[in-house]
Amino acid sequence: MASHGIKDRVAIVGMSCTSFGERWDKGIDELIVEAAEGAYASAGVDRDNVDAYWLGTAQSGMSGLMLSRPLRIFGKPVTRVENFCASGSEAFRQAAYAVASGAYDVAVSLGAEKLKDSGYQGANAFPVPSDGTTRNVTAAAMYSMIVPAYAHRYGIEVSDVKHALARIASKNHHNGSLNPRAQFRREMTVEQLLAQPRVAGELSVFDCAGVADGAAAAVVVRAEDAHRYTDRPLYVKGLSFVVGDGGGVTDPRYDFTTFPEVVASAQDAFRQAGITDPRGSLAMAEVHDCFTPTEMILMEDLGFSERGTAWKEILDGAFDLAGELPVNPDGGLKSFGHPVGASGLRMMFEAWLQLRGEAPQARKIPVSDRSLALTHNLGGYPGEMVSFVSILGTELG
Amino acid sequence: MAVVRGITACGAYLPYRRLDLREVAAVCGGGGRKGFRSVASFDEDTTTMAVEAARAALGSVEHVDLGSLWYTTVAPPYFDRTNANTIHAALRLARTTPAYDVLGSVRSGFGSLRAALASPGSALAIGSDLRVGLPGGPDEAYFGDGAGAVAFGDSSDAPVLAEIVAWYAVADEFVDRWRSPGDFRSKVWEERLGDVLYTDAGMAALEGALKQAGLDTAGVDRVVVTGTHGRAVKSVIARAGIAVDAVADELATQIGITGAAHPYLLLAAALQKASPDEIIALVGLADGAEVIIVRTTAALAEHRPARPVAQQLAGGAPLPYGRYLSWRGLLSLEPPRRPEPARVSASAASRSVDWKFGLVGSRSAGGTVSMPPAIGDPERQSMADAIGTIKTFTVDRLSYTPSPPLVFAVVDFDEGGRLPVELTDVDASQVGVGDRVEMVFRRLSSADGIQNYFWKARPLRERNI
Numbered sequence: 001m002a003s004h005g006i007k008d009r010v011a012i013v014g015m016s017c018t019s020f021g022e023r024w025d026k027g028i029d030e031l032i033v034e035a036a037e038g039a040y041a042s043a044g045v046d047r048d049n050v051d052a053y054w055l056g057t058a059q060s061g062m063s064g065l066m067l068s069r070p071l072r073i074f075g076k077p078v079t080r081v082e083n084f085c086a087s088g089s090e091a092f093r094q095a096a097y098a099v100a101s102g103a104y105d106v107a108v109s110l111g112a113e114k115l116k117d118s119g120y121q122g123a124n125a126f127p128v129p130s131d132g133t134t135r136n137v138t139a140a141a142m143y144s145m146i147v148p149a150y151a152h153r154y155g156i157e158v159s160d161v162k163h164a165l166a167r168i169a170s171k172n173h174h175n176g177s178l179n180p181r182a183q184f185r186r187e188m189t190v191e192q193l194l195a196q197p198r199v200a201g202e203l204s205v206f207d208c209a210g211v212a213d214g215a216a217a218a219v220v221v222r223a224e225d226a227h228r229y230t231d232r233p234l235y236v237k238g239l240s241f242v243v244g245d246g247g248g249v250t251d252p253r254y255d256f257t258t259f260p261e262v263v264a265s266a267q268d269a270f271r272q273a274g275i276t277d278p279r280g281s282l283a284m285a286e287v288h289d290c291f292t293p294t295e296m297i298l299m300e301d302l303g304f305s306e307r308g309t310a311w312k313e314i315l316d317g318a319f320d321l322a323g324e325l326p327v328n329p330d331g332g333l334k335s336f337g338h339p340v341g342a343s344g345l346r347m348m349f350e351a352w353l354q355l356r357g358e359a360p361q362a363r364k365i366p367v368s369d370r371s372l373a374l375t376h377n378l379g380g381y382p383g384e385m386v387s388f389v390s391i392l393g394t395e396l397g
Numbered sequence: 398m399a400v401v402r403g404i405t406a407c408g409a410y411l412p413y414r415r416l417d418l419r420e421v422a423a424v425c426g427g428g429g430r431k432g433f434r435s436v437a438s439f440d441e442d443t444t445t446m447a448v449e450a451a452r453a454a455l456g457s458v459e460h461v462d463l464g465s466l467w468y469t470t471v472a473p474p475y476f477d478r479t480n481a482n483t484i485h486a487a488l489r490l491a492r493t494t495p496a497y498d499v500l501g502s503v504r505s506g507f508g509s510l511r512a513a514l515a516s517p518g519s520a521l522a523i524g525s526d527l528r529v530g531l532p533g534g535p536d537e538a539y540f541g542d543g544a545g546a547v548a549f550g551d552s553s554d555a556p557v558l559a560e561i562v563a564w565y566a567v568a569d570e571f572v573d574r575w576r577s578p579g580d581f582r583s584k585v586w587e588e589r590l591g592d593v594l595y596t597d598a599g600m601a602a603l604e605g606a607l608k609q610a611g612l613d614t615a616g617v618d619r620v621v622v623t624g625t626h627g628r629a630v631k632s633v634i635a636r637a638g639i640a641v642d643a644v645a646d647e648l649a650t651q652i653g654i655t656g657a658a659h660p661y662l663l664l665a666a667a668l669q670k671a672s673p674d675e676i677i678a679l680v681g682l683a684d685g686a687e688v689i690i691v692r693t694t695a696a697l698a699e700h701r702p703a704r705p706v707a708q709q710l711a712g713g714a715p716l717p718y719g720r721y722l723s724w725r726g727l728l729s730l731e732p733p734r735r736p737e738p739a740r741v742s743a744s745a746a747s748r749s750v751d752w753k754f755g756l757v758g759s760r761s762a763g764g765t766v767s768m769p770p771a772i773g774d775p776e777r778q779s780m781a782d783a784i785g786t787i788k789t790f791t792v793d794r795l796s797y798t799p800s801p802p803l804v805f806a807v808v809d810f811d812e813g814g815r816l817p818v819e820l821t822d823v824d825a826s827q828v829g830v831g832d833r834v835e836m837v838f839r840r841l842s843s844a845d846g847i848q849n850y851f852w853k854a855r856p857l858r859e860r861n862i
Contacts, residue, residue, distance in 0.1 A: 120735055122795060131749045132741035132841060132849035133769065135817055137805045141793035145807060149789040152830050201791035249817050250767055252809040256789045383817075 003240065005272025006100040008396050010236045012218050013229035014043025017349040020214035020337035021183035028060045028114040028213075029070035035110055035215035035342075036071055043219035043229050047071065050219070051104035053078040056091030056111040057341035058379075059126050067110060082341075084379020085290065086241070087111060089344030089388035092218060093239050099220050111346075112215035113339035122211055139290065140208050142381040144201025146293035149256035154308040162202050164311035165292035166193035169206050171320055172289060172328050176335020178321075178363035183210040183337030207292040212337025216345035218352075223396070232356045234348075237372065237391035238272030240265040248383020261387040262301040262378060269389035270303070275372070278303045279325055283370035284354055286347035288378045289332040299327070302376060302389075326365045329354060344388065347375035355394045371395045403557035404691060405519060406548035407665040408453030408702060410446050411652060411709040412437045413822040413855075414716040418538045424718055425533030432650030436716050437527045437542035439724040439800040440821055440839040440853065443470040444480050447525035448487040448838040450544035450661070452781075453704040454521070455488070463488075463548075464518025466496040467509035469657045471576075472527045473500055474840075474848050483850060484523065486754035487838050489779070503625050504683035506657035507566070510547060514561065519550035526656030529581045529725050536583065539627060541653025545661025556696035559668060562676065563690040565606035567598045570684075574625050581726075588628055595629030595682045600636055602686035606678065610690045614638055617690070618675040621645040621663045623654065624682025633680060651710055664689075666706040673697050712858055714824070724800065735797040738842040741849045756781040756836055756852045758814055766814030778812065780836065784857060785810040787832045792825045799842075808834055808854050822855040833857040 016038025018031055026034070032055075040046055055067040055078060064078030083090040088111025095109035122138060147165075151158045170190050176182040188206060196204030219229070226233035242265035248254035266278070275281050287302065289295035299310035304325060305318075313319070319327035330336050330350040333343060351373035353359040372393040379386045414436040421429025437446060447468060466488075468481035481496035490496070499505045499512065506524040513520035525544035530536025550557070573591035576583040585591070599622070607613060614620075620639045622630050627649065634644055645667050647654070655662055660681045667677050671693045679689045722728035751757040752769045759767045759774030766778050790806035797803075804820040806828065820828065821839055834854035841849045 122735070127736075127739040129739070129742035129745060131745040131753050132738075133749065133753050133851045135805070135819070136738055136796055136798075136841070137791070137793045137803060137819075138735075138795045140795060141791045141803070141805055144791040144793075145789040145805075148830050152789075198792075199794045201793075249807070250815050251765075252788070252813070252815045254815075256807065 003268050003272065005238050006096060007237050007272055008223050008235050009100045010096045010220050011223045011226035011233035012348065012352060012392070013221050013226050013233050014039050014045070014219035015217065015349050015352040016042055017181060017216040017346050018214050019181040020210070020212040020339055020346070022116050023213035024116065026213065028112060031114065031213060031215040032067055032110060032112045033070050035112060035217040036108065039108060039110070039217035039219050045106060045219060045229070047073060050076070050106050050108050052076060052095070052098060052107045054091040054094040054107070054109045055080045056087035056109065056344065057113055058082055058084060058087050060112060060114045060341065083386050085288070085340050086344055086377040086379040086386050086388045087341040088216065089375070089377040089390065090241065092345060092348065093241055093388070095220050096236050096239060099222055105221060105225065107220050108217055109220065109345065110215065110217040111342040111344055113341040114213050115211050115339060116213050138200060139381065140200035140203055143291040143293055144203045146256050146297060146382060147202045150293070153255060153257045156311070158202060161311055162194065163190070164296055164314045165207055166190045167314050168289065168292040168295045169193050169334055172332040172334035175321055175329050175363060176331025178360060179331050179336060182331045182335050183212045184331070184335045203291060209290045209333035210335065210337035212339045214337060214339035214342045214346070216342045216349050218345055218348060232394060234352055234355060234392045234394060235396060237393045238269035239390050240268035240272065241386070241388045242268065243386045244384060246384035254383050256382050257297065259297060259301050259378065259382060259385055259387065261385040262298060262376065265387040265389045266302045269391050273372070273391035275391065278374065281370060282325060282372050282374050283368060284326045284329055284351065284365045285374040285376065286330065286332070286350050287327055287376040289328055289334050290338065292334070295327070295332070298376060302374070321363060322366060329359070329363055329365050344375065344377040347377060348390065348392065351375060351392050355392070401552040401557050401560050402514065402549060403552070403560040404547055404668070405550040405555040405557055406454045407546065407668050408450055408455070408704065409543065409545040409662040409665040409706045409709070410449035410453055411435050411543050411706070411713065412441055412446065413713055414438060415713045416716055416718060416721045420718040421533060421538065428533030428538060430538045434538065434653035435541040435543055435655070435713070436721055436724065438821060440841065442474045442840050442848070443472050443525040443527050443544070444474055444483045445838050445840055445850065446527070446542065446544035447484050447523045450525060450546040451484060451488055451521060451523055453702070454546035454548055456703045462519065463490055463494050463521050465494060465513065465516045465520045466490060467499060467512045467520065467522045468497065469499045469506040469509040469523070470525045471501055471503060471656050473498065483754065486750050489751065489755040489757070502684065503657045504685070506660055507681055507687040510689070511564070513547070513549045519548060519554060521546060521548045524658040524661040526658045528653070528656045531582050532722060532727055539654055541655045543652060543655035543662050544658045545665050547661055547664060556699070557694055558697045558700055559677070559691035559693045561689065562692050563606040563609035563688070565602050565609055566685070566687045567602045568685040569594060569598050591626040592628045592632055595624060595626045595686070596632040596636055598686040599629065599633035599680055599682050602688040603633070603637055603678070603680055606688035606690050612676065612690070616676060617643065617678045619643055619645055619667050619671060619677045620680065621667050621677065622680040623647050623659045623663055626682055629682050633682065648710070662706065668693065668697065669702050669705050669707065671697060720800070733795060733797050733801055735795060737797055738844060738849065740844040740847050751777065753851055755779065764813065766810065766812060768814050768816045778814070780810060780812070780814065781852070783810040783812050783836060785834050785854065787828065787830055787834060788815070789830060790828050804828060806834070806854065819853045820855060821853040
């Protein structure tokens with residue numbers, strides 16, 4: 001038993017991402033078509049060249065017909081996958097493994113979500129019939145419980161943690177302001193953010209990901225075929241998907257200051273990619289900042305910061321756009337927006353732009369000899385989570 | 398020694414919130430009074446309060462062996478199906494223990510008591526009421542919310558705390574207070590008629606009971622008089638010539654009159670105050686009158702009530718009048734703009750009765766407690782009486798709740814096990830990591846007329862452990 005990974009066996013040769021936000025004028029069909037056509041164009045393929053599709057969506061529709069119908073694709077395998085907020089990354093993993101297996105030559109993974117048609121702010125999971133004992137709190141509330149737990153564990157003031165969280169939001173707003181596809185493009189200062197009214201625990205609306213519509217897609221082929229499509233492919237170095245057993249919400253040993261599923265998936269992905277010093281090796285990271293405390297914890301769980309120090313390093317600017325390790329240079333879920341099924345592929349899209357030098361000048365990460373990017377996408381809640389980590393790179397070997 | 402049948406346990410439950418009735422006039426232009434009324438929380442109904450009263454009477458609900466359960470309320474959440482079955486499930490009574498609703502009138506509370514006394518084996522009677530009047534009206538200020546429970550049994554099975562000395566009933570047909578099906582408020586005839594007829598009924602019942610017991614008024618150490626007509630209660634006390642210090646406080650100004658629950662509640666309060674070998678008379682005025690006379694036994698000295706009424710009276714916290722009105726559906730406050738909870742699946746609920754109603758988790762061979770119970774665990778683990786500590790918490794101002802904000806915590810229990818659970822009877826600004834909590838049975842939501850019962854945690858305040 002092992003997680004061997006598929007290092008350097010598959011490459012991304014085309015990507016696309018729609019603008020994210022309140023797309024009142026576009027339905028899920030149109031978003032899917034826009035993302036698919038963008039990916040075809042990016043890779044220089046047409047739909048007839050694609051052998052199979054994986055569609056990631058949390059709750060915008062069901063079955064492969066969701067993709068085949070608007071794109072008018074007949075007779076191809078289309079798989080609709082769902083794994084909470086990591087559905088897009090899961091779709092990518094399925095497509096990459098299918099190509100690596102030799103089953104297909106060209107596969108497309110596409111993530112899409114239409115959240116803004118629900119009539120409610122925030123995201124709402126569709127109700128599964130139950131005995132009524134399942135909890136009824138928002139995701140914001142679940143993640144807000146990190147704040148008192150983190151402050152308690154490390155003996156720091158809640159106000160220190162809040163300051164670091166505001167710093168995360170401010171950074172992501174800054175990065176998003178430089179991104180024409182982002183939902184929120186307004187700078188927010190730490191002072192402005194600290195003054196916002198609280199909606200869940202210590203969190204304000206500005207600590208939460210943008211609720212957005214959007215779609216993103218990737219075309220994947222075998223690595224040896226990559227240069228038939230592009231001079232600058234992005235090679236898959238490692239893909240890890242880890243699902244916890246939900247024990248954190250039933251086991252008193254879990255303390256709400258870490259996500260064990262993330263630690264496990266990061267270690268697995270680093271091992272697959274041969275990375276021993278993530279902070280020193282990665283050019284950038286896109287992480288799942290669904291709420292600002294999540295990004296703080298992720299800095300520790302992904303091995304970027306020592307335990308109990310992320311809050312301080314965040315305040316010191318270590319993960320700023322011009323910092324030692326830029327995190328969420330595209331604005332993250334916070335500013336780019338979080339159309340659930342699309343987010344995992346949106347993260348890879350930023351790696352695609354940055355590592356290939358195509359990001360707009362204003363938000364380019366510092367030039368270095370580093371050629372690797374990490375994307376991290378999670379779903380669920382502290383204590384019961386699914387976590388995905390990918391390592392992508394421009395160089396073979 | 399001859400087997401004696403009598404009261405083997407009693408307890409009461411007062412909801413945590415109190416409405417200062419002086420607040421009413423400022424809003425309504427009149428009404429209210431000096432003093433307070435008890436207020437059932439937005440997540441309580443007569444069924445949940447009945448469960449808490451039964452827990453207060455029986456102590457730990459583990460290993461309760463009851464022959465039958467009798468339940469009265471004038472405000473049941475259900476018709477057609479038995480409300481007492483929810484109580485039965487929460488108390489984890491045996492499947493072969495029947496549970497009955499005796500519903501709709503205050504007087505029926507005495508019917509449940511009588512049925513429990515007459516039933517074989519040990520039997521529990523519960524009265525629970527949530528009493529509402531129109532804003533600014535006399536009933537709003539006269540009523541309160543609460544529940545009481547009285548267990549009867551044979552001295553061969555359990556120590557009898559009080560023997561029944563006399564029980565005398567008078568049924569009179571006249572209209573003094575009435576309520577139409579579907580109405581939440583009751584109406585009353587002019588006060589004088591009830592005063593006269595109830596005083597007559599009360600005197601007849603009291604005299605009948607005293608004769609049965611071979612006592613005169615002076616031979617009664619404590620007289621509890623209550624009923625649906627406040628003025629008649631005073632008239633009976635005056636007419637009977639009961640000594641002032643023998644009259645038990647009806648608690649009208651502290652919590653208000655709690656309908657069918659009130660005789661239970663006052664009887665529990667009287668027994669908790671009494672010494673062995675005291676004579677207590679309970680006089681109830683409702684559609685006639687009923688009088689029960691009991692004599693406390695030596696066993697009462699050993700009795701330690703789980704939650705004494707006096708302690709619950711001294712506890713409690715204020716509730717703004719506007720919040721009270723919204724809890725009773727008399728004032729619509731803007732809810733969070735989120736979807737309301739869906740209807741509970743009857744089939745799913747039927748598969749998890751022990752967990753959902755009884756808060757029964759499981760214990761693995763290695764001792765790990767799981768909530769909800771884990772498939773394959775060899776042992777069940779009751780958590781209803783468990784005490785826990787808040788590991789972390791949040792105040793959710795976004796999620797749907799009938800009374801925002803929703804306060805939620807991750808609770809780790811002394812017995813082991815963890816439950817992320819909603820907090821209740823709590824001020825959001827007063828919660829902290831490390832706070833101690835206990836579990837209470839509540840109504841989480843209601844959809845399509847189906848009540849969603851489960852447990853919440855609340856700060857540990859008064860409790861004799």
